[in-house]
Amino acid sequence: MVSEPTFHRYVAMGDSFTEGVGDPDKSRPNGLRGWADRVAEVLATRTDDFGYANLAVRGRLLKPVIAEQLEPALKLSPDLVTIYAGGNDILRPKVDLDLLGELYDAAVGRLAVCGARVVVFTGFDLGHAPVFGKLRGRVAVYNEIVREIADNHGATVVDYWRFREFRDERYWDSDRLHMATPGHKQMAIHVLDTLGVPHDLKKPRLPKALPPSKKEKRDADLAWAKEFAMPWVQRRMNGTSSGDSVKPKRPSLEPI
Structure with missing residues (x-):
């Protein structure tokens, strides 16, 4: 029987996806809640000595995410790290995906060596999107790089590419780029399920379409x-x- 994981020190790294943009909450730092906060809330119920840090900052490219967040994350001695970066790079007119992969691989390797359970994400399938759909090929290549990095370092993959429910625009904020509150709720469920952590989160109720x-x-x-x-x-x-x-x-x- 596989034991259910318990984490004591969770550090979230990345950009707006992880900061929680699209899920406003005035009571929270930066006025945002987000899927990572929701995951942390569940993890906190499983131990009395739980700590949570979120280093993510909106708009960050992959290189600045690593440059600004990797060392602070390592100093916190996490036993769980989630990292998503590269989405903003993909949106730029030009991007060297192979170079991004090299940087990402080195960063995930350092996190894995510190003993943390490392969670990475594939990018969302943009094939149905009217404006961003042309970037589908880039995302598919990026995802293969992410999967290889995960294989190299024993990281856990949350496969956003396969979450077909997110094709429903009700999961998205009005900027069409960030998840809205229902999207963050659903992502928290996916992350916890992928980790094998029991929870009582329910699929969000969506307004009538x-x-x-x-x-x-x-x-x-x-x-x-x-x-x-x-x-x-x-x-x-x-x-x-x-x-x-x-x-x-x-x-x-x-x-x-």
């Missing part, structure tokens, strides 16, 4: 382009990031 009229869809597309797409392009042109003034919301191990 009503197909939009052509005018509603056109208006929504125009609003999205003005509110999200154009500012994103402007930041790329200026060399700035949405996370330039953002600090990690939980830089040290603390109870949750």
Whole structure:
């Protein structure tokens, strides 16, 4: 019989996906909750000495994630680390996926050597997405690199690529890039299930889906382009990031 895992020191690394963007909560640091907080809340019920740190910062590319978060993570002596990075790189006009893989492999290797259970994620299948669908091939290559890295270091893979329920737009925030609260709830379930940790989280209840009229869809597309797409392009042109003034919301191990 396989024993159920118990973790005492959980460190989350990455970008907006792990910071919790799209799942607002004014009572939380950075005003965000997110799937990692939800996972930590469950893990905390399994031991009296649980600590949780979240070093993720929105907008970060893979190289800065490693440069800024790897050493602080190692200093916390985690027994569980989740890391997702590379999604922002994939969105750039040009990306060297092989170089990303080398950097990622070295980082995961260092985390694994410290004795932590390391969890990595594949990227979401963008095949159905009207704007980002052209990047599907990039994501597929990135995912194969992630799976090889996991094989190399005995890491656990949360296979986001295969989570078909996320094709439902009700799991997504209005920016069409980040998961909304239902998405973060569902991701927490997937992470805990992949780890083999018992929980009583329930699949989120989604609002009733009503197909939009052509005018509603056109208006929504125009609003999205003005509110999200154009500012994103402007930041790329200026060399700035949405996370330039953002600090990690939980830089040290603390109870949750």
